[in-house]
Amino acid sequence: MRALVLIFRREFAAYFATPLAAVFLAVFVGVSTGMTFFVSNFFDRSQADLSSFFTWQPWLLLVLMPAVGMRLWAEERRLGTIELLMTLPVQPWKIVFSKWLAAFAFAGLALVFTMPLWITVNWLGSPDNGVILASYLGAWLMAGAFLAIASCISALTKNQVLAFIGAVIAGFIFVMAGFDLVLAAVRPWAPDVVVQVIASMSFIGHFQRITDGVFEASALVFFISLIAFALWLNVQILDARKAA
């Protein structure tokens, strides 16, 4: 347990060791609000809700979460510190999990910084705060899934740029899973069940149901199991690299 806390603390502090954290938070909040007001025309809709904010979250997180997660393992490999870390008397899954958790907490902080928007809609009208809270939780979980994918891919390389690109591509497939762009490539040859399964992997599908006010267990289970699977794969990748 102590190892989990120590690694979490170290990793979380590492985000703030450079101005990167501040820049990231500024970009995240700036782009989120910009999209909400200028692209989605928040005021013209005359609706006191945050759906124009959450519509953009899958796309924004798709690009920004890999930027948060790309360093998790690639940087350890580049610095050589992976050799220190992986020869400490701690099970690898604990290290993988704590590192992800630190990134997840950072993503949570970024979302917290957008909360003035929430206050604003409450000041302008009376939104359904339950739906907004659920949507925030959904966005955070989705961020966690993007981060788990990024962490997994980061373990494959010591090049952070490659890790970033790989994570965006993998995330893009998950975001688009429910759309024809992905499904059309599968439908001609795969049985219907496979097409259904792939369609059910859609980040946007699960997230949209939450923002529509249907906070069902299936979305929760989906994101949590995806995170668990990606982190499990992350451990396997590290293990395989030992034998390479």
Next chain:
Amino acid sequence: MAVSQALVETRALIKTFGPVRAVDGISFTVGRGEVVGFLGPNGAGKSTTMKMIAGFLEPTSGSAYVAGFDSQRDPISARNHLGYLPEGAPAYPDMTVADFLAFVAGMRGLSPAQGQRRLAELVESIDLADVWNRRIEALSKGYKRRVGIAQALVHDPDVLVLDEPTDGLDPNQKHEMRALIRTLAPTKAIIVSTHILEEVEAICTRAIVIARGKMLADGTPADLLAHAPHRDETMPQLVKTTPLEDAFRHITLDQAGV
């Protein structure tokens, strides 16, 4: 369970990277009180062997034991007995020396109070007081290497595996590092890799010469000297060499079939 008296043991260690056999059947044991110098040209397989002992790399075949524990099958127990300085003394550049060593102490299972006490000792013996609150990225190579040594000693392990501990140090720092290793020697089993020959004479009780992944010699520095070809004193030498260098060249160049 401990299977042998030796603190470090490798049995027929082999590691291949694709078509390259980096380590080719290395077996040896190191007991308490011994300081074994791994000698060999660059790319000989010294670091790879050390990484397998530390459990960072998995051997293609063969096994490595630390304090009797298999570094692959019982890694946590093996690592508890091992202090490891990886090649290049890596450390987190964004942390201060104090934070980094406290982090390692915690990860090694020392309580905060124990950690504080132990770090206070290490500040003294490794002379880190001047840089204690400085970020590691701002340290000179010499200090960085010392932080690496401190990190390996935090839990006072039985076994020390140090990959080029004196690389990049100036002559005074080298001298201090060697003195430190010598004071640690009686209670531990220590493996030091180096390509500095005088280091072997200065600190090692035994030298293992490795080239192209194979062990070419294993003996005291004096044994090694016996390999030196007889030098014709009447011939002028183009490049001055010491007898130990002659022995090293003879072993690594001739026996490897170059």
